[in-house]
Amino acid sequence: MLAASNIGGSVWVLGRARAARPFASEAMTEELFRDDGYLRSCEATVREVRPEGIVLDRTVFYYESGGQPGDSGRLARADGASIGIADTKRDKATGAILHVPQAGAATLAPGDKVLAEIDWERRHRHMRMHTCLHLLCAVVPGQVTGGQIAADKGRLDFAVDAAALDKAHIEAELNRLVREDHPVTPTWITDDELNGKPDLVRTMSVKPPTGMGKVRLLDISGVDLQPCGGTHVRRTGEIGPVVVAKIENKGKQNRRVVVQFA
Ligand SMILES: [Zn+2]
Numbered sequence: 001m002l003a004a005s006n007i008g009g010s011v012w013v014l015g016r017a018r019a020a021r022p023f024a025s026e027a028m029t030e031e032l033f034r035d036d037g038y039l040r041s042c043e044a045t046v047r048e049v050r051p052e053g054i055v056l057d058r059t060v061f062y063y064e065s066g067g068q069p070g071d072s073g074r075l076a077r078a079d080g081a082s083i084g085i086a087d088t089k090r091d092k093a094t095g096a097i098l099h100v101p102q103a104g105a106a107t108l109a110p111g112d113k114v115l116a117e118i119d120w121e122r123r124h125r126h127m128r129m130h131t132c133l134h135l136l137c138a139v140v141p142g143q144v145t146g147g148q149i150a151a152d153k154g155r156l157d158f159a160v161d162a163a164a165l166d167k168a169h170i171e172a173e174l175n176r177l178v179r180e181d182h183p184v185t186p187t188w189i190t191d192d193e194l195n196g197k198p199d200l201v202r203t204m205s206v207k208p209p210t211g212m213g214k215v216r217l218l219d220i221s222g223v224d225l226q227p228c229g230g231t232h233v234r235r236t237g238e239i240g241p242v243v244v245a246k247i248e249n250k251g252k253q254n255r256r257v258v259v260q261f262a
Pocket residue numbers: 001003004007130131134218228229230231232
């Protein structure tokens with residue numbers, strides 16, 4: 001994917017999650033956001049309370065990965081107390097998804113039932129910008145070497161000569177693809193199929209974790225297709241108008257394209 005790969009660091013995680021998890025399955029959190037990025041809340045049970053965060057049995061909170069920030073939101077207890085969640089991260093050692101509480105938040109205990117709810121306005125902006133970066137990947141030639149998403153802007157770094165990049169052209173093409181309102185659909189590919197299509201992987205620094213059976217792809221019909229496990233909007237029209245804020249020189253053969261919502 002475009003950034004898929006890179007933004008898709010998460011993608012790989014996804015592929016693993018569906019095929020063969022690298023960690024004990026009973027300890028894993030069900031990742032509801034993978035199948036439906038529009039889920040804003042879910043009922044869940046507290047599994048663990050660690051110093052660094054709260055582990056649930058299932059969640060709608062996307063954890064920071066692949067350039068997309070972790071979600072913020074709240075966990076509401078049955079007695080009405082609400083625990084603010086400042087960020088969501090994944091513990092690389094154990095694979096646990098950690099809901100990081102705000103300082104001074106009420107406490108939870110294993111077994112507590114909660115309603116887990118994300119800050120939807122913020123997440124939806126991440127979804128719009130993430131999808132926009134897939135479009136950027138389709139418009140700009142060259143390998144993706146890095147990327148980052150925020151609620152108001154996003155950027156991708158490309159291994160490309162500066163002469164190949166025209167700010168006005170990129171902006172016009174992005175907005176054309178937004179206006180054309182292409183469907184955005186997750187799909188799956190087997191390891192063998194992916195190995196036969198190395199051009200699907202746009203990121204130089206990250207290789208898809210084959211060996212797990214299959215990998216998730218993000219398909220923007222006729223525009224972009226690449227591995228990605230992030231959250232996206234359903235149609236490109238939902239992104240809305242964008243501007244190319246700047247193109248920066250980040251070293252020899254490395255150009256950073258920064259996009260903002262108009
Ligand atoms: Zn993506």
